[in-house]
Structures are given as C-alpha cells and as structure tokens.
Amino acid sequence: MEWIRRNIKGDPVIWLVVAILSLFGILAVYSSTGTLAYVKQSGNAEFYVIKHTMILLASLFLMWMAHLVDFRYYSRPAQLIIYPAMALLAYTLVFGSNINAASRWVTIPVIGTSFQTSDLAKLALILYVARFLSKQQDKIKSFRSSFLPVLVHIVVVCGLIAPADLSTASVLFATCLLVLFIGRIPMKYLMALTGTGIVGLTLMIVVILNLNVEGRVGTWKERIEDYVEFAQGKEVEESYQNQQAKIAIAQGGLIGKGPGKSTQRNFLPSPYADFIYAIIIEEYGVLGAVILILLYLVLLWRTVKIVIRTPQAFGAFLAVGLSFSLVIQAFINMGVAVHIFPVTGLPMPLVSMGGTSLFFTSIAFGVILSVSRNSEEENNSENDEE
Numbered sequence: 001m002e003w004i005r006r007n008i009k010g011d012p013v014i015w016l017v018v019a020i021l022s023l024f025g026i027l028a029v030y031s032s033t034g035t036l037a038y039v040k041q042s043g044n045a046e047f048y049v050i051k052h053t054m055i056l057l058a059s060l061f062l063m064w065m066a067h068l069v070d071f072r073y074y075s076r077p078a079q080l081i082i083y084p085a086m087a088l089l090a091y092t093l094v095f096g097s098n099i100n101a102a103s104r105w106v107t108i109p110v111i112g113t114s115f116q117t118s119d120l121a122k123l124a125l126i127l128y129v130a131r132f133l134s135k136q137q138d139k140i141k142s143f144r145s146s147f148l149p150v151l152v153h154i155v156v157v158c159g160l161i162a163p164a165d166l167s168t169a170s171v172l173f174a175t176c177l178l179v180l181f182i183g184r185i186p187m188k189y190l191m192a193l194t195g196t197g198i199v200g201l202t203l204m205i206v207v208i209l210n211l212n213v214e215g216r217v218g219t220w221k222e223r224i225e226d227y228v229e230f231a232q233g234k235e236v237e238e239s240y241q242n243q244q245a246k247i248a249i250a251q252g253g254l255i256g257k258g259p260g261k262s263t264q265r266n267f268l269p270s271p272y273a274d275f276i277y278a279i280i281i282e283e284y285g286v287l288g289a290v291i292l293i294l295l296y297l298v299l300l301w302r303t304v305k306i307v308i309r310t311p312q313a314f315g316a317f318l319a320v321g322l323s324f325s326l327v328i329q330a331f332i333n334m335g336v337a338v339h340i341f342p343v344t345g346l347p348m349p350l351v352s353m354g355g356t357s358l359f360f361t362s363i364a365f366g367v368i369l370s371v372s373r374n375s376e377e378e379n380n381s382e383n384d385e386e
Contacts, residue, residue, distance in 0.1 A: 010067055010369030010376070013302050017295050018365055021350040022060065024280065024292065026053055029353045031260045032271040032279045048272070052353050059362035066366025071315050071374055074367060075134075078127035082153060085124040088117040089160035118161045118168050119360040122325065125157045129176055130317035133183035137313055140184045147189045150180070167332065167344035173197065175325040179317050242339050244268040245275050248282040249338060256285030272353040274345060277337035289334075292351075296330045299323060306372045315371040322364040 008015060030049035041047040092106050106115050129150055136146040154176045162169035181190055248264035251257065262282045265271045271279045281289045303323035307316045326349045333348040335341040347354050349361045 007068075008064075009373035011302050011306060011372040014299060014365070014369060014372065017299050017302075018060070018063070018350065021292075021295055022056055024288075025056065025351040025353075027259055028276050028280050028283075028351060029272050031262055031283060032265045032276060033353065035266050036272065048353065055355055055358055056350075059358040062359060063362035063366035063369070066363050067369035067373060069370055071318060071367060071370040072312070074127060074318070074370075075131050075314060078124070078131040081120075081124045082128040082157075085117070085121040086156060086160065089121050089157065092117045093160065093163060116356045118165055119356045121157050121161060122168070122172050123322075123360050123364060125154065125172060126175065126179070126321040126325065127318065128153060129179050129183075130314055130321055133179065133185075133317055134312070134314035137184070141186055143189065147180075147185055151193065165345060167346050171325060171328055171332065171346070174328065175321055178324055179321040182320055183313075183317055239343065241269050241275065241343055245278040245337050246339065248275075248278040252281040252283070252285045252289075254285045255287055256281070256283045259283055273347050274333070274343070274352075275337050276348055276352050277334045280351075281337075292330075293334070296327045300327045303368060306368070306375060310371055310375045315374065319368050319371045322368055326361065326364060 026049065029052045030045075033048035034045055037043060037045045037047055088106065095106070106117055132150050132153075133140070133146075136142075140146050154173065158169040158173045158176075161172065177190060177194065181187075244264055244267045248262065248268060251264070257263075260283070262271075262279050264282055265279055268275050268278060277289070277292070280292065284291075300323055303319050306319050310316045310319065329346050330348050330351075332341055332344060332346050333352070336344055336346070347357050350358070350365075
C-alpha cells in the first residue's frame with residue numbers, strides 16, 4: 001500500500017475506471033476472437049487474449065510513466081511533434097498499407113508491425129492546440145494572431161486523416177472545436193467555422209451520393225445511403241454487420257448469457273474491434289452496457305473536476321481535450337453497434353483489441369492523470385502554506 005501511495009498519483013477514480021475498462025477489454029477480446037483464432041492460429045484461443053493482454057500491460061506502463069511526468073513538460077514536445085505527425089499522415093495516404101480500401105497504416109520495417117499514424121496525429125494535435133491557446137490568452141480575440149494559425153493546423157491534420165478515416169477526422173475536429181471554445185476563441189469565429197464545416201460536409205455527401213465510384217468513396221456512399229434510408233424509416237436491407245449486431249443485442253437481455261457464451265461472435269465481422277459493444281451486451285446484457293456507459297461518463301465528470309481545480313490553462317485544455325476525444329469515440333463505437341450511427345472504424349478505448357490505439361489511449365489517460373496529480377500537489381502545497 002505504501003508503494004501505491006508513493007507511485008500511483010492523480011485521481012483515484014480515473015485509475016479505477018481504467019482498471020475496470022481494461023478488465024472488460026480482456027474478457028471481451030478473449031470471448032470475441034474465437035473464430036479469428038480458429039482461422040489464423042489453428043484454434044489456439046489463448047493466442048489473441050495473451051497478445052492483447054501483453055499490449056495492454058505495456059500500454060498501462062506507458063500511462064504510468066506519462067502520469068509521473070509534470071504535464072508542463074509536454075508543452076515543448078507539443079510544438080515539435082505536430083509536424084512529423086503531419087508528414088507521417090501524408091506518407092500514409094500515398095505509401096500506407098491498404099486494408100479494407102483505406103490507407104491508415106504504415107508497416108514498420110524489420111518487425112513488420114503496422115502503425116496507425118492517425119493515433120499519433122490525434123494526440124499531437126490536441127497537445128498543440130492546448131499549448132497554442134494557453135500561450136495566446138492575452139491576445140485570444142485576434143483573428144490573425146490566435147484563430148488563424150491554430151485553424152490551419154487543425155484543418156491540415158483533419159484533412160490528411162479524412163480520406164482514409166472520416167470518422168476519426170470528425171471526432172478530432174469536434175474535439176478541437178470544444179477546446180477552442182473553452183480557450184475563449186470568439187464565438188463568431190467558431191460559428192463561422194462550424195457553419196463552413198456543416199456546409200462542406202453536406203456538399204461532400206451530396207457529391208458522393210451522385211457519384212458512381214468504388215473503393216473507399218464507394219464504401220462511404222453505400223454506408224451513407226443505407227443510413228439515410230434507415231433514418232427516414234424506409235424498409236431497407238440492413239448491412240450484414242448491423243443484422244448480426246442486432247441479433248447479439250437482442251439475445252443479451254437484461255443480464256446477458258454470461259462471459260464467453262456469445263454465439264454471434266462467430267458471425268459478426270470485427271467482433272473484437274468495431275462491434276465489441278454488441279458482444280458485451282450479448283454476454284453481459286443491458287446491465288453490462290449501462291456500466292460501460294457510466295464508466296465513460298464518470299471519466300468525463302472527473303476530468304471536469306480536474307479542469308476546475310487546475311490553475312494552469314495548458315493543463316485544463318489538455319485534460320478536457322483528451323478526455324472528450326476518448327469519451328466521444330467510445331459513444332460512437334457504441335452507437336455504431338446499436339445502429340444509431342453509420343458503420344465506422346473507431347475502436348472502443350481500452351476495450352477493443354488493438355495495438356497503437358491502446359498505446360496512445362493509455363498515454364492520453366496518463367497525461368490526464370498528470371494534470372490531476374499536479375493540481376493536487378499544488379493545492380496541498382497552498383493548504384500547507386496557509
């Protein structure tokens with residue numbers, strides 16, 4: 001216990017949320033990878049859960065290391081890594097590994113591991129926006145000095161992510177808008193930016209729906225058409241993914257079938273990633289689904305409390321930006337599983353099976369905890385002086 005008190009700092013509730021989400025992830029990944037193990041690992045059901053657990057432990061170690069660093073030390077790297085992140089995104093679009101008609105990954109030489117560059121770019125952009133706004137608070141009302149420079153970076157990063165991963169780009173753009181709002185950027189600029197984004201997205205959807213194309217844009221068109229018809233109440237033939245997800249959810253009931261007893265994991269595509277929430281509902285029922293929702297809401301609530309207590313603007317912007325991006329990503333993943341949103345490729349943070357997404361999600365949690373730790377130490381120091 002003494003070691004824990006000395007080495008585990010920051011908000012204890014967030015640590016508890018991380019632990020429960022990690023446990024959910026291990027159980028869900030073990031249950032949902034049976035078919036994948038049969039096809040690729042000759043039925044070795046333990047292979048993927050062991051791999052996921054090892055990556056998760058490494059990720060949690062990175063989180064622990066990140067939370068020990070004073071968050072103010074992230075300010076200078078934030079200014080530097082944004083440009084390599086942009087370069088990597090551009091490289092991925094041209095030379096990246098094409099999987100499911102999307103170039104999102106770069107294969108690292110020698111070890112052969114794929115790396116999703118948008119995960120780095122998300123963290124880099126939020127760090128950059130938080131740093132920039134904290135440095136510009138004395139002239140935050142200036143369009144040329146404050147709004148325009150940060151807008152350029154947001155548009156470039158989101159624009160480079162969008163062709164291969166529109167959902168990630170949209171979540172990141174919305175997160176940056178929230179941070180800009182909290183950072184006191186004038187509302188007229190934000191309203192103009194939001195209006196421009198809505199008009200641009202609408203025009204893009206109209207153009208896509210009137211094109212006869214294949215590949216990634218063709219996938220967008222198919223998903224948009226299915227979702228629009230479904231939202232209008234028309235009788236449409238749902239995608240195979242949505243059909244199987246609804247069967248899984250319907251079979252879950254109130255308390256579910258129990259851990260490891262899912263049957264839809266054998267039919268549902270990507271049950272360990274995009275549709276892991278459907279498997280969780282099938283095995284743990286509505287009760288498990290509500291617990292997951294509450295965990296992410298608790299994360300957001302505790303982060304708001306951290307922001308209120310944090311005296312430095314940089315820490316406040318960091319915490320709210322990172323937590324909002326994690327929470328909205330989780331809710332979109334849940335919404336896809338229950339057919340509230342069109343099918344996307346967003347994993348559920350700390351729950352879905354993954355590599356780079358787990359690493360950067362854990363680092364984001366570590367930075368939030370670093371802000372919490374620092375604010376606690378400063379408040380305790382002030383109390384001691386009084």
